[in-house]
Amino acid sequence: MLEGIFTGLGTALMPFNIMMVVVGCFAGTFIGMLPGLGPISAVALMIPITYGLDPASGIILMAGVYYGAVFGGSTSSILINAPGCASTVVTSFDGYPLAQQGQAGKALALAAYCSFTGGTVGAIILLFAAPALAKVSLSFQSGDYFALMVLGLTAVAAFSGKGQVIKAMIMTVFGLMISTVGMDTMTGAPRFTFGSVDLLDGVSFLLLAMATFALTEVVMSLMKRQHLEEDQPIDMAALGSMKLSKEEVKEVAPTVARSSVFGFIIGVLPGAGATIASFLAYGMERNFASAKEKLKFGRGALRGLAAPETANNAASTGSFVPLLTLGIPGSGTTAIMLGALIAAGVQPGPRLFVDNPDVFWSVIISMYFGNLVLLILNLPLIPYISRLLAIPRQILIPLILFFSITGVYLVSFNTFDIQMMVFITVIALFLKMLEFPMAPMLLGYILGGIMEQNLSRSLVMSDGSLDFIWERPLTLTIITIAVILLFMPLISKFFESRAKKGIESSVNTGEGG
């Protein structure tokens, strides 16, 4: 492990990679701050840039953008009550009331400290957890890989919002369908190309990610008229002091400790990302609070701000565990990173630890730097960075659109991709209006190719029989977990209704109390 840490240090400390961390954190903070654009869009916007970099620098840049965007999202949540991304929605519950009470500076500083602590604790756990898991997963065979891909796909479906399970599953299948467009990798047969030469290479990952996240998010925010005249100028003088008193530090310290570990664990679970972690951490903290303290939540409680801010950064770090060790993205953002790494010729998974130790270790090491960069550079710069929120949206939106389009064009130099982007954006807009989640589709698309290859290999090896699923205990275990995850919403519904019935019957028979 020590050798690996040194390898990681060597790569992460290269001046170019340090620059990537700094640039990533800044770009992420800025993009994350813009309402409507979250970490997924921010990371998607970086893909064209990473195509010209080596894989280690590419993922370091994207990781920097990721936690920068999570941090930036909280700035807009606190200042203008407009969360930059879903994972900072909870931040606004107590952050915005604090800003309204003239304590915006304190809220921003606390958010920065908590993000730093959550991210650093997460990175320390990652340092020990990832190599151990990677060693175990080195014994994986094609059947196990297939089972893993199934687990990755079902986990996202199971963790999607209430009543969205079938929709998420449909979107996963839709993503898998898109992954079959183009030349079949095994036989070379064209599939669903309808005679078009442009479709022989399939739908590009970059194009799909940009169209469904960057472009669709911007267009959707315009369509909902959340723009222009609604923008409120920010009064920088009203930020107030950024200092925290000793009592306040004492008050939030246990919260930060709890939320760091809790957030990391939630982040590790495939499908549960920073958003779920922040909501759960807030709920947990509220439950820990006394009846008197509970009343403060939602009205500017420091603990209410510290819990989600710590948890979402720890979860962002935690979501790298399944990505780096198993090749399963833990969230939509890491799904994009997985796609970008595959495009760069690096296959995240058990072999990454052995085949590309520089990528594996440098990502982990660069996370410390990233968190430090966010704290050292962003904290004093908050008042200035916040001014970016004052750029008129009628100027900003065409520029974001321009970067999205040219990002795709400069990779292929084919204007067909631009027309295709518009086509996919229209479909994505329609699906969004019907409340279909986009992340499972992207995940299905990314995992589709690898899943098909491993299923094919397993079936050929077992002579067309499905025995490979229950022959190896490992495959069977993973498939069982996948099935449980798939039916989890149904199981939880069953227990909920049973608990409800139990309460009703005890009330009727007078047992309660």
Place this chain on the structure above:
Amino acid sequence: MIITKDHIGGLVFLCLSAAYGYYTGDISMLPGDEYEPFNAQTLPSILSYMGGILSIALLLTASRDASDRLSFKGYDFPLVIKLLVLVVLFGIALEWVGFLVSTVFFLICGYWLLGERKWKTLLIASVPFALFIWFSLSQLLDIYLAPGRLITMLFGG
């Protein structure tokens, strides 16, 4: 009967799965591939069945709440259509007049569509920006940006 978003989504995906399944039969295979345990049609066939089953499941479990109806109220469609048409035009312009001119055209039109009317702002926020990006890409990063067919036809190149 109330038609909700779930019903529309279910129907759309049912049609998509049916069409996908139909075209699965068109995938060409090598002789004898049909007897292999796995061929180019295997996964698409499984996916079309899965898509069909899930779409029917969505239709059967669809919400019947009136609040889940698809509503276009409050959506600014004309603006979005104009912007998407502008993106298509940008793609066409890239091929004919090259990167620099099409970028200036795209940005000015984009700002204009979103309500910016001051000519000074329109020009300042587009021309220097486009020049900077063009210079960075073509001169600093040495990326070849085709001048455009029209420019080549008029001035050669």
